[in-house]
Amino acid sequence: xxxxxxxxxxxxxxxxxxxxxxxxxxxxxxxxxxxxxxxxxxxxxxxxxxxxxxxxxxxxxxxxxxxxxxxxxxxxxxxxxxxxxxxxxxxxxxxxxxxxxxxxxxxxxxxxxxxxxxxxxxxxxxxxxxxxxxxxxxxxxxxxxxxxxxxxxxxxxxxxxxxxxxxxxxxxxxxxxxxxxxxxxxxxxxxxxxxxxxxxxxxxxxxxxxxxxxxxxxxxxxxxxxxxxxx
Numbered sequence: 001x002x003x004x005x006x007x008x009x010x011x012x013x014x015x016x017x018x019x020x021x022x023x024x025x026x027x028x029x030x031x032x033x034x035x036x037x038x039x040x041x042x043x044x045x046x047x048x049x050x051x052x053x054x055x056x057x058x059x060x061x062x063x064x065x066x067x068x069x070x071x072x073x074x075x076x077x078x079x080x081x082x083x084x085x086x087x088x089x090x091x092x093x094x095x096x097x098x099x100x101x102x103x104x105x106x107x108x109x110x111x112x113x114x115x116x117x118x119x120x121x122x123x124x125x126x127x128x129x130x131x132x133x134x135x136x137x138x139x140x141x142x143x144x145x146x147x148x149x150x151x152x153x154x155x156x157x158x159x160x161x162x163x164x165x166x167x168x169x170x171x172x173x174x175x176x177x178x179x180x181x182x183x184x185x186x187x188x189x190x191x192x193x194x195x196x197x198x199x200x201x202x203x204x205x206x207x208x209x210x211x212x213x214x215x216x217x218x219x220x221x222x223x224x225x226x227x228x229x230x231x
Contacts, residue, residue, distance in 0.1 A: 022136045029056040033153050051159025059148035062163045062175045069183035071222050072215035075108040083109040083134040110134050112150040144224045155193050170199035184212040
Protein backbone atom coordinates (compact mmCIF):
# COMPACT_ATOMS: atom_id res chain seq x y z
CA UNK A 1 0.00 0.00 0.00
CA UNK A 2 2.85 2.38 0.79
CA UNK A 3 4.32 1.80 -2.67
CA UNK A 4 0.94 2.43 -4.28
CA UNK A 5 0.51 5.68 -2.30
CA UNK A 6 3.99 6.78 -3.34
CA UNK A 7 3.26 6.05 -7.01
CA UNK A 8 -0.05 7.90 -6.73
CA UNK A 9 1.66 10.93 -5.18
CA UNK A 10 4.35 10.94 -7.87
CA UNK A 11 1.78 10.79 -10.67
CA UNK A 12 -0.34 13.48 -9.06
CA UNK A 13 2.72 15.63 -8.47
CA UNK A 14 3.74 15.28 -12.10
CA UNK A 15 0.37 16.42 -13.41
CA UNK A 16 0.08 19.31 -10.95
CA UNK A 17 3.62 20.58 -11.58
CA UNK A 18 3.44 20.34 -15.37
CA UNK A 19 0.04 22.00 -15.57
CA UNK A 20 1.27 24.81 -13.30
CA UNK A 21 4.34 25.21 -15.50
CA UNK A 22 2.20 25.53 -18.62
CA UNK A 23 -0.07 28.04 -16.84
CA UNK A 24 2.95 30.14 -15.80
CA UNK A 25 4.38 30.16 -19.34
CA UNK A 26 1.02 31.29 -20.68
CA UNK A 27 1.92 34.78 -19.44
CA UNK A 28 5.62 34.70 -18.48
CA UNK A 29 8.28 35.02 -21.21
CA UNK A 30 10.40 31.92 -21.83
CA UNK A 31 13.96 33.13 -21.40
CA UNK A 32 15.67 29.73 -21.21
CA UNK A 33 14.84 26.38 -22.77
CA UNK A 34 16.40 22.93 -22.31
CA UNK A 35 17.99 23.17 -25.79
CA UNK A 36 19.68 26.48 -24.92
CA UNK A 37 21.18 24.87 -21.81
CA UNK A 38 22.25 21.77 -23.74
CA UNK A 39 23.97 23.86 -26.42
CA UNK A 40 25.86 25.78 -23.73
CA UNK A 41 27.05 22.55 -22.10
CA UNK A 42 28.08 21.17 -25.49
CA UNK A 43 30.15 24.29 -26.17
CA UNK A 44 31.83 24.12 -22.76
CA UNK A 45 32.57 20.42 -23.27
CA UNK A 46 34.27 21.29 -26.56
CA UNK A 47 36.37 23.96 -24.84
CA UNK A 48 34.43 26.78 -26.49
CA UNK A 49 32.72 29.82 -25.09
CA UNK A 50 28.94 29.34 -25.24
CA UNK A 51 27.17 31.67 -27.65
CA UNK A 52 23.81 32.93 -26.46
CA UNK A 53 21.81 35.51 -28.34
CA UNK A 54 18.18 35.76 -27.30
CA UNK A 55 15.77 38.66 -26.80
CA UNK A 56 12.12 38.08 -25.97
CA UNK A 57 9.65 40.28 -27.85
CA UNK A 58 5.87 40.28 -27.98
CA UNK A 59 4.16 38.77 -31.00
CA UNK A 60 3.03 42.24 -32.08
CA UNK A 61 6.72 43.14 -32.42
CA UNK A 62 7.42 40.27 -34.81
CA UNK A 63 6.76 40.68 -38.52
CA UNK A 64 3.53 39.03 -39.73
CA UNK A 65 5.64 37.88 -42.69
CA UNK A 66 7.62 35.60 -40.37
CA UNK A 67 4.42 34.10 -38.97
CA UNK A 68 3.26 33.52 -42.54
CA UNK A 69 6.61 32.00 -43.56
CA UNK A 70 6.82 29.45 -40.74
CA UNK A 71 3.19 28.41 -41.21
CA UNK A 72 3.74 28.02 -44.96
CA UNK A 73 6.94 26.02 -44.57
CA UNK A 74 6.52 24.15 -41.29
CA UNK A 75 2.81 23.65 -40.65
CA UNK A 76 0.28 24.96 -43.16
CA UNK A 77 -2.63 23.54 -41.15
CA UNK A 78 -1.52 25.28 -37.95
CA UNK A 79 -4.78 27.20 -37.58
CA UNK A 80 -6.95 24.17 -38.28
CA UNK A 81 -5.55 21.35 -36.15
CA UNK A 82 -5.51 20.78 -32.41
CA UNK A 83 -1.77 20.17 -32.23
CA UNK A 84 -1.31 17.21 -34.57
CA UNK A 85 -1.45 16.87 -38.35
CA UNK A 86 -2.50 13.24 -38.64
CA UNK A 87 -2.36 13.25 -42.45
CA UNK A 88 1.28 14.34 -42.39
CA UNK A 89 2.07 11.80 -39.68
CA UNK A 90 0.58 9.05 -41.83
CA UNK A 91 2.54 10.20 -44.89
CA UNK A 92 5.79 10.38 -42.92
CA UNK A 93 5.28 6.86 -41.60
CA UNK A 94 4.77 5.54 -45.13
CA UNK A 95 7.76 7.45 -46.53
CA UNK A 96 10.01 6.41 -43.67
CA UNK A 97 9.60 2.78 -44.68
CA UNK A 98 11.62 3.66 -47.80
CA UNK A 99 13.94 6.35 -46.42
CA UNK A 100 17.31 5.81 -44.74
CA UNK A 101 16.84 9.05 -42.77
CA UNK A 102 13.38 9.36 -41.17
CA UNK A 103 11.25 12.41 -42.02
CA UNK A 104 9.49 14.15 -39.18
CA UNK A 105 5.93 15.43 -39.20
CA UNK A 106 5.90 17.66 -36.13
CA UNK A 107 3.55 20.62 -36.09
CA UNK A 108 4.52 24.05 -34.76
CA UNK A 109 2.64 23.15 -31.58
CA UNK A 110 4.66 19.96 -31.15
CA UNK A 111 7.93 21.77 -31.84
CA UNK A 112 7.02 24.41 -29.27
CA UNK A 113 6.18 21.78 -26.65
CA UNK A 114 9.51 20.06 -27.29
CA UNK A 115 11.53 23.30 -27.31
CA UNK A 116 10.12 24.66 -24.06
CA UNK A 117 9.62 21.58 -21.90
CA UNK A 118 11.69 18.70 -23.27
CA UNK A 119 15.03 17.57 -24.67
CA UNK A 120 15.92 17.38 -28.41
CA UNK A 121 16.94 13.71 -28.74
CA UNK A 122 14.10 11.69 -30.19
CA UNK A 123 12.75 8.64 -28.37
CA UNK A 124 9.42 7.01 -27.64
CA UNK A 125 9.52 8.43 -24.11
CA UNK A 126 10.13 11.98 -25.32
CA UNK A 127 7.45 11.61 -27.99
CA UNK A 128 4.99 10.55 -25.31
CA UNK A 129 5.76 13.62 -23.20
CA UNK A 130 5.64 15.75 -26.34
CA UNK A 131 2.08 14.60 -27.06
CA UNK A 132 1.10 15.40 -23.47
CA UNK A 133 2.58 18.91 -23.48
CA UNK A 134 1.21 19.62 -26.96
CA UNK A 135 -2.32 18.89 -25.76
CA UNK A 136 -1.77 21.12 -22.72
CA UNK A 137 -0.50 24.14 -24.63
CA UNK A 138 -3.24 23.83 -27.24
CA UNK A 139 -5.85 23.83 -24.45
CA UNK A 140 -4.25 26.43 -22.18
CA UNK A 141 -2.28 28.76 -24.46
CA UNK A 142 -4.10 28.89 -27.78
CA UNK A 143 -2.62 29.64 -31.20
CA UNK A 144 -1.40 33.19 -30.60
CA UNK A 145 0.63 32.27 -27.53
CA UNK A 146 1.98 29.11 -29.13
CA UNK A 147 3.22 31.15 -32.09
CA UNK A 148 4.67 33.84 -29.82
CA UNK A 149 6.63 31.30 -27.79
CA UNK A 150 7.69 29.37 -30.90
CA UNK A 151 9.10 32.44 -32.64
CA UNK A 152 10.90 33.54 -29.48
CA UNK A 153 12.44 30.21 -28.51
CA UNK A 154 13.26 28.32 -31.71
CA UNK A 155 16.92 27.87 -32.67
CA UNK A 156 17.66 30.04 -35.71
CA UNK A 157 21.44 29.75 -35.94
CA UNK A 158 24.49 28.85 -33.88
CA UNK A 159 23.81 30.44 -30.50
CA UNK A 160 20.84 32.34 -31.95
CA UNK A 161 17.37 31.85 -30.50
CA UNK A 162 14.25 33.64 -31.59
CA UNK A 163 13.13 36.17 -34.16
CA UNK A 164 14.61 39.30 -32.59
CA UNK A 165 18.09 37.83 -32.26
CA UNK A 166 18.26 36.48 -35.81
CA UNK A 167 16.82 39.70 -37.23
CA UNK A 168 19.50 41.81 -35.54
CA UNK A 169 22.46 39.50 -36.17
CA UNK A 170 21.66 38.35 -39.72
CA UNK A 171 19.63 41.23 -41.17
CA UNK A 172 20.57 44.26 -39.05
CA UNK A 173 16.89 44.84 -38.30
CA UNK A 174 14.38 44.30 -35.56
CA UNK A 175 11.99 41.36 -35.82
CA UNK A 176 9.06 43.56 -36.77
CA UNK A 177 11.03 44.97 -39.74
CA UNK A 178 11.64 41.60 -41.41
CA UNK A 179 10.38 41.51 -44.99
CA UNK A 180 8.66 38.59 -46.71
CA UNK A 181 11.97 37.68 -48.34
CA UNK A 182 13.88 37.86 -45.03
CA UNK A 183 11.22 35.74 -43.36
CA UNK A 184 11.23 33.12 -46.10
CA UNK A 185 15.02 32.92 -45.84
CA UNK A 186 14.84 32.30 -42.10
CA UNK A 187 12.09 29.72 -42.51
CA UNK A 188 14.12 27.91 -45.15
CA UNK A 189 16.94 27.30 -42.64
CA UNK A 190 14.78 26.05 -39.77
CA UNK A 191 15.04 22.32 -40.50
CA UNK A 192 18.78 22.62 -39.79
CA UNK A 193 19.78 26.11 -38.53
CA UNK A 194 23.25 24.91 -37.50
CA UNK A 195 24.02 23.82 -41.05
CA UNK A 196 22.27 26.59 -42.99
CA UNK A 197 22.83 30.31 -42.45
CA UNK A 198 20.09 32.85 -43.22
CA UNK A 199 22.70 35.64 -43.35
CA UNK A 200 24.53 33.87 -46.18
CA UNK A 201 22.00 31.58 -47.89
CA UNK A 202 23.37 28.75 -50.00
CA UNK A 203 21.91 28.02 -53.47
CA UNK A 204 19.73 25.35 -51.85
CA UNK A 205 18.35 27.83 -49.30
CA UNK A 206 17.77 30.40 -52.03
CA UNK A 207 15.76 27.84 -53.97
CA UNK A 208 13.87 26.84 -50.85
CA UNK A 209 13.22 30.52 -50.08
CA UNK A 210 11.55 30.97 -53.46
CA UNK A 211 9.34 27.94 -52.80
CA UNK A 212 8.33 29.29 -49.40
CA UNK A 213 7.52 32.71 -50.85
CA UNK A 214 5.17 31.05 -53.33
CA UNK A 215 3.54 29.11 -50.50
CA UNK A 216 3.19 32.35 -48.52
CA UNK A 217 1.33 33.98 -51.37
CA UNK A 218 -0.92 30.93 -51.62
CA UNK A 219 -1.94 30.86 -47.96
CA UNK A 220 -2.22 34.64 -47.57
CA UNK A 221 -2.18 36.42 -44.22
CA UNK A 222 -2.34 34.20 -41.15
CA UNK A 223 -5.00 35.38 -38.70
CA UNK A 224 -3.96 33.96 -35.33
CA UNK A 225 -7.14 35.26 -33.71
CA UNK A 226 -9.37 33.13 -35.97
CA UNK A 227 -11.23 30.32 -34.31
CA UNK A 228 -9.85 26.88 -35.06
CA UNK A 229 -11.66 23.77 -36.15
CA UNK A 230 -10.74 20.18 -35.63
CA UNK A 231 -8.81 18.55 -38.46
